[in-house]
Amino acid sequence: MLIYVALLIVPFLFGLYAQMRVRSAYSKNILIPSRGHITGREAAAAVMESAGIHDVEIVEIEGDLSDHFDPSKKQLALSSPNYRGTSLAALGVAAHEAGHAIQQKQGYAMMNFRQVLVPAMQFAQPVAWGVLSFGIVLASLLGMKAFGLVILQLGVAALAIIALFQFVTLPVEFDASRRAKLQLVNLGIVGQDEMKGVNETLDAAALTYVAAFVATMGNLLYLLMILSGNRRSD
Numbered sequence: 001m002l003i004y005v006a007l008l009i010v011p012f013l014f015g016l017y018a019q020m021r022v023r024s025a026y027s028k029n030i031l032i033p034s035r036g037h038i039t040g041r042e043a044a045a046a047v048m049e050s051a052g053i054h055d056v057e058i059v060e061i062e063g064d065l066s067d068h069f070d071p072s073k074k075q076l077a078l079s080s081p082n083y084r085g086t087s088l089a090a091l092g093v094a095a096h097e098a099g100h101a102i103q104q105k106q107g108y109a110m111m112n113f114r115q116v117l118v119p120a121m122q123f124a125q126p127v128a129w130g131v132l133s134f135g136i137v138l139a140s141l142l143g144m145k146a147f148g149l150v151i152l153q154l155g156v157a158a159l160a161i162i163a164l165f166q167f168v169t170l171p172v173e174f175d176a177s178r179r180a181k182l183q184l185v186n187l188g189i190v191g192q193d194e195m196k197g198v199n200e201t202l203d204a205a206a207l208t209y210v211a212a213f214v215a216t217m218g219n220l221l222y223l224l225m226i227l228s229g230n231r232r233s234d
Helices: 002-029 038-051 079-083 088-106 109-141 145-186 192-233
Strands: 056-063 069-070 073-078
Touching: 002 069, 002 088, 002 192, 038 056, 038 079, 038 088, 038 145, 056 079, 056 192, 069 088, 073 079, 073 088, 079 088, 088 109, 088 145, 088 192, 109 192, 145 192
Parallel strands: 056 073
Antiparallel strands: 069 073
C-alpha cells in the first residue's frame, strides 16, 4: 500500500500542486501591466529579431495557456491574452516561446533530440493510456499470463518512451525560460524590478514539466513492480 501511495498518489498530488501553482502565478501576473506596454506579440518578435530570426510566423490562437512553438511549421502560436496583452505574464510566455525559436535556429541539441522522439511519443501516448486505464485489470483477469503479460510489457515500453521524451523536455523548457528572461531585460522590454512577475510565471510553468515526468516515472515503476512480482511468483 505504501509503495502504491509513493509511486502513484504522491506524483498525482504533486501534479495537482504544479497546476494550481501555474494557474495562480499566471492569474496574478496577467493582471500586472508592464511599464513599456509592449504586447506579447511584439515581445516575441523583438526577441526573435535580436537573434536574426525572420522566418517564424507569430499567430494568435484560442485556448487558455495553449501557447507553443511548432518547429516543423516555424510557427509561434500565442493565446489571445498573451498575443494582445501587455502583462508581465504575457511577456514572459511570449518570450519563452521565442526562446524555442532561438533554440531551433542555433541547433540546440536537446531540442533536436526531442523532435526526433516526437513520432515515438505520439505512438506511445495512446498505448500507455490504454494500458493504464484497462490493461492492468485485463492482465489481472488473464492471470498475468500470455496476452496479459504482453499488455503490461507494452505499457512499460510506452511509458519508458514517454519518460525519455519528458526527461529531454526538461532542459529544453528550462533553457527557453533562461533565454526569455535574459532577452526581456537586455532588450529593455521589462525592467529588472518587473522580473519578479516574469520569474513567477515561468518558474511555475516549468514545475508542470517536472510534475509530468515524476508522474510518468511513478506509473512506469508501478508497472515494473507488477511485472517483477509476477516473475517471482512464477
